[in-house]
Amino acid sequence: xxxxxxxTYTIFWRELKRYKKSRSGVLIRLIQPxxxxxxxxNTFSGTEPLIQSVGFEGQYxxxxxxxxxxxxxxxTSIFGGVNTLWDRRYGFMNKALTSPISRSSIALGKMSxxxxxxxxxxxxxxxxxxxxxxxxxxxxxxxxxxxIVILFSLGFSGISVIVAxxxxxxxxxxxxxxxxGMPLFMLSPALFPLELLPDWxxxxxKLNPVTYTVLLVRELMTGVSEGGISALLSIAVISVxxxxxxxxxxxxxxxxxxxxx
Amino acid sequence: xxxxxxxxxxxxxxxxxxxxDDITFSVESGEIFGFLGPNGAGKSTTMMILTTLLKPTSxxxxxxxxxxxxxxxxxxLKIGYVQQESTVDEYLTGRENLFLQARLNHIxxxxxKKRIDEVLELIELSDKxxxxxxxxxxxxxxxxxxxxxxLHRPKVxxxxxxxxxxxxxxxxxxxxxxxxxxxxxxxTIFLSTHYMEEADKLCDRIGIIDGGKIQVIDSPxxxxxxxGNEVISLVIEKFDDENKFISKLRTIEYIKKINEDQNKIxxxxxxxxxxxxKIFQMASDLKIKINSISLxxxxxxxxxxxxxxxxxxxxxxxxxxxxxxxxxxxxxx
Numbered sequence: 001x002x003x004x005x006x007x008t009y010t011i012f013w014r015e016l017k018r019y020k021k022s023r024s025g026v027l028i029r030l031i032q033p034x035x036x037x038x039x040x041x042n043t044f045s046g047t048e049p050l051i052q053s054v055g056f057e058g059q060y061x062x063x064x065x066x067x068x069x070x071x072x073x074x075x076t077s078i079f080g081g082v083n084t085l086w087d088r089r090y091g092f093m094n095k096a097l098t099s100p101i102s103r104s105s106i107a108l109g110k111m112s113x114x115x116x117x118x119x120x121x122x123x124x125x126x127x128x129x130x131x132x133x134x135x136x137x138x139x140x141x142x143x144x145x146x147x148i149v150i151l152f153s154l155g156f157s158g159i160s161v162i163v164a165x166x167x168x169x170x171x172x173x174x175x176x177x178x179x180x181g182m183p184l185f186m187l188s189p190a191l192f193p194l195e196l197l198p199d200w201x202x203x204x205x206k207l208n209p210v211t212y213t214v215l216l217v218r219e220l221m222t223g224v225s226e227g228g229i230s231a232l233l234s235i236a237v238i239s240v241x242x243x244x245x246x247x248x249x250x251x252x253x254x255x256x257x258x259x260x261x
Numbered sequence: 262x263x264x265x266x267x268x269x270x271x272x273x274x275x276x277x278x279x280x281x282d283d284i285t286f287s288v289e290s291g292e293i294f295g296f297l298g299p300n301g302a303g304k305s306t307t308m309m310i311l312t313t314l315l316k317p318t319s320x321x322x323x324x325x326x327x328x329x330x331x332x333x334x335x336x337x338l339k340i341g342y343v344q345q346e347s348t349v350d351e352y353l354t355g356r357e358n359l360f361l362q363a364r365l366n367h368i369x370x371x372x373x374k375k376r377i378d379e380v381l382e383l384i385e386l387s388d389k390x391x392x393x394x395x396x397x398x399x400x401x402x403x404x405x406x407x408x409x410x411x412l413h414r415p416k417v418x419x420x421x422x423x424x425x426x427x428x429x430x431x432x433x434x435x436x437x438x439x440x441x442x443x444x445x446x447x448x449t450i451f452l453s454t455h456y457m458e459e460a461d462k463l464c465d466r467i468g469i470i471d472g473g474k475i476q477v478i479d480s481p482x483x484x485x486x487x488x489g490n491e492v493i494s495l496v497i498e499k500f501d502d503e504n505k506f507i508s509k510l511r512t513i514e515y516i517k518k519i520n521e522d523q524n525k526i527x528x529x530x531x532x533x534x535x536x537x538x539k540i541f542q543m544a545s546d547l548k549i550k551i552n553s554i555s556l557x558x559x560x561x562x563x564x565x566x567x568x569x570x571x572x573x574x575x576x577x578x579x580x581x582x583x584x585x586x587x588x589x590x591x592x593x594x
Contacts, residue, residue, distance in 0.1 A: 007365075
């Protein structure tokens with residue numbers, strides 16, 4: 001156990017070092033969510049009466065800001081595993097595999113680094129949201145919001161690591177990731193309240209862990225809860241999702257890296 | 262004496278392709294053993310089995326006394342593995358890369374700094390240690406890679422084509438470092454190469470591998486001795502009675518071995534100066550035109566040709582390698 005933690009930290013340290021050295025990447029990855037919050041946030045401001053009809057007081061941009069924070073977390077973490085493919089192609093993986101560290105610690109180290117990076121990116125978006133006028137009733141809430149974003153991103157980094165370990169090429173990886181990422185974001189109340197979705201879409205959205213994360217973060221940011229889903233239920237759903245993904249990712253990763261690349 | 266590496270009927274197949282075909286050999290503790298062969302001969306596959314990256318299809322391999330199949334964790338504690346391509350993180354500094362390697366290999370925390378200083382000194386990179394690796398030359402990267410493989414003082418160090426893609430001066434420098442670390446740490450070194458000169462300069466013993474099989478294992482000196490004292494190379498004009506000519510050549514008592522490759526005939530002989538006139542006599546009897554003839558001392562090149570029947574050709578090997586890669590990809594799909 002001790003060595004699992006030690007080894008996980010080794011990989012985590014390496015991933016974060018690499019992230020720190022790629023400064024341009026940090027900014028590039030912020031452009032898309034920034035466009036979302038600025039363009040969509042203002043474009044849909046006419047829907048405020050609809051939002052207010054389900055009990056949300058305030059501007060549309062305040063309603064959707066938590067959605068864009070989660071969008072950032074989703075995409076940063078689901079893309080994050082791609083360097084697994086590089087590591088296998090350029091030998092770092094073999095170096096790690098011939099050293100005494102366990103296979104699952106490689107997966108866990110990558111996932112924890114990805115989720116921290118996703119949370120960092122999300123916090124930058126939160127900063128942008130605050131800068132363009134989204135208000136925060138209780139600034140202390142930033143801490144639990146960040147905790148939830150880290151936890152949620154850990155689950156999504158698991159998806160990324162699974163796809164990266166299974167895919168043999170970049171093309172497969174990006175194909176699968178794009179196929180997964182957008183629908184998971186769209187099938188959630190990130191941009192639109194759950195109550196206003198058609199029943200069948202709402203039913204699908206309720207199977208999506210993104211839904212619970214968005215609702216939870218929005219409740220923490222604005223104080224309004226929706227759809228009769230309690231914070232406790234959301235936390236439970238997210239935790240189960242994360243546990244399953246972390247377990248599955250370590251298992252799949254260990255199985256896949258033992259095959260020749 | 263305990264063998265550092267021992268294999269028994271080791272085989273590895275990818276689908277129908279036998280990459281490693283029933284090889285048995287052992288490497289003594291403390292020696293530098295070279296695996297010599299063209300690309301696609303099975304060197305890398307063997308090395309990947311010995312370093313626990315691939316499971317053998319059949320047979321057994323022991324490294325430092327542990328079975329690679331059933332005790333991979335113990336094997337990993339005993340080995341260092343320096344891959345063919347550079348595996349250092351470009352945007353990290355030299356020192357950071359070594360720190361990462363030290364942690365990967367569970368070097369005790371209080372010794373990490375000392376060990377890193379030590380290997381940096383050894384490979385003469387101390388003054389560049391805080392520069393990002395992206396600014397390093399190819400040779401410096403290779404040295405850093407080798408340093409990483411040494412940090413935890415492995416019992417067996419695997420070097421997969423340590424000088425491939427480096428210019429000749431850099432190559433010589435790397436050889437110097439390999440000799441130095443061998444002396445300093447008294448470890449067993451198992452290296453693969455397709456450079457004759459490299460095998461000749463560095464290795465105590467060489468195993469020639471081709472088509473997944475080991476053709477011969479011996480010291481470079483013995484191999485050259487076994488070839489006779491001289492090598493006669495003939496280039497003749499193509500003709501029908503070739504076999505007749507070859508079988509006539511075989512009757513010359515000093516000729517130990519004959520290899521033919523299209524219109525080139527290579528003879529290994531013990532008394533070349535007396536053999537050459539006889540060759541001319543036979544050729545003129547059969548009305549064969551000799552385009553050129555040369556008499557040289559045997560090199561490992563000749564040894565290689567005599568065992569495999571062809572020269573080491575990197576270009577052709579490169580092509581094969583691509584094909585092998587595609588084959589392996591298809592198998593997985």
